[in-house]
Amino acid sequence: MAEMNKAFVIGHPIAHSRSPKIHGHWLKAYGIAGSYEAIDVAPADLPAFLSALAERGFSGGNVTIPHKEDVFAAVKRRDAAAEQIGAINTLWLEDGEVCGGNTDAHGFAANLDEYVPGWAGNGPALVLGAGGAARAIVHALKERDVGDIRIVNRTKARAEELRDQFGAGVSAHGSEAIAELTADSGLLINTTALGMHGNEGLPADPASLPAHAIVTDIVYVPLETPLLAAARLRGLKTVDGLGMLLHQAVPGFERWFGKRPEVTPELRAIIVADLGARP
Numbered sequence: 001m002a003e004m005n006k007a008f009v010i011g012h013p014i015a016h017s018r019s020p021k022i023h024g025h026w027l028k029a030y031g032i033a034g035s036y037e038a039i040d041v042a043p044a045d046l047p048a049f050l051s052a053l054a055e056r057g058f059s060g061g062n063v064t065i066p067h068k069e070d071v072f073a074a075v076k077r078r079d080a081a082a083e084q085i086g087a088i089n090t091l092w093l094e095d096g097e098v099c100g101g102n103t104d105a106h107g108f109a110a111n112l113d114e115y116v117p118g119w120a121g122n123g124p125a126l127v128l129g130a131g132g133a134a135r136a137i138v139h140a141l142k143e144r145d146v147g148d149i150r151i152v153n154r155t156k157a158r159a160e161e162l163r164d165q166f167g168a169g170v171s172a173h174g175s176e177a178i179a180e181l182t183a184d185s186g187l188l189i190n191t192t193a194l195g196m197h198g199n200e201g202l203p204a205d206p207a208s209l210p211a212h213a214i215v216t217d218i219v220y221v222p223l224e225t226p227l228l229a230a231a232r233l234r235g236l237k238t239v240d241g242l243g244m245l246l247h248q249a250v251p252g253f254e255r256w257f258g259k260r261p262e263v264t265p266e267l268r269a270i271i272v273a274d275l276g277a278r279p
Contacts, residue, residue, distance in 0.1 A: 009036070206231040220240055
């Protein structure tokens with residue numbers, strides 16, 4: 001009998017993670033005898049957990065807050081996306097060694113590919129925020145040859161760090177520049193927590209965006225953030241953040257279980273229902 005592949009998601013806390021529902025759906029849909037579990041790993045226990053992956057029979061797994069940067073520092077082999085982004089969200093074993101990658105940029109781009117094909121030609125791109133998520137988004141934009149990427153952050157120095165890292169075509173701005181920068185930005189991306197349940201607010205006013213602009217938010221609770229609602233009322237094309245979560249899961253599943261899964265309307269409906277079921 002073939003050995004069952006096992007995968008996981010680790011975080012602290014971890015109960016909020018939708019990853020078990022996503023991967024569990026795919027395992028069932030493709031008739032794969034595998035498992036995927038959520039494991040709460042405290043920061044102090046992380047080194048021991050990583051060193052025992054093979055011993056515990058895991059093929060790999062996902063990494064979420066607060067471990068992404070610590071895992072980056074802990075593994076010796078990383079893919080190019082992880083090197084650029086400075087964080088890891090996907091682990092696998094190769095020649096007995098723990099390897100790490102980052103699929104957030106892939107998830108962001110694939111989400112837009114699904115809903116607005118050709119989106120990368122709609123620049124300049126205005127990125128709100130300069131944290132870890134913004135780093136992944138800027139990497140995705142660079143990969144798709146977006147030539148004018150404007151990073152806006154309340155603390156301008158954080159935006160300047162990303163500008164210095166990613167180089168040509170990337171500029172850094174403080175929040176006071178948003179109104180001026182939206183005038184000709186064809187792609188507006190919110191990577192901040194503004195608009196999330198409990199942190200309602202508008203990170204930028206889409207009123208001054210050009211009529212062809214695309215507005216997307218990586219926040220997916222709520223599915224329609226205040227930013228997306230305001231953009232929709234203006235008649236602009238909007239893309240919510242749930243697809244990024246779904247698409248970033250694809251490469252990991254393929255690595256661990258040997259099947260490239262599809263992001264389907266059925267899967268989306270399962271996760272949307274789960275979002276509504278949780279407080």
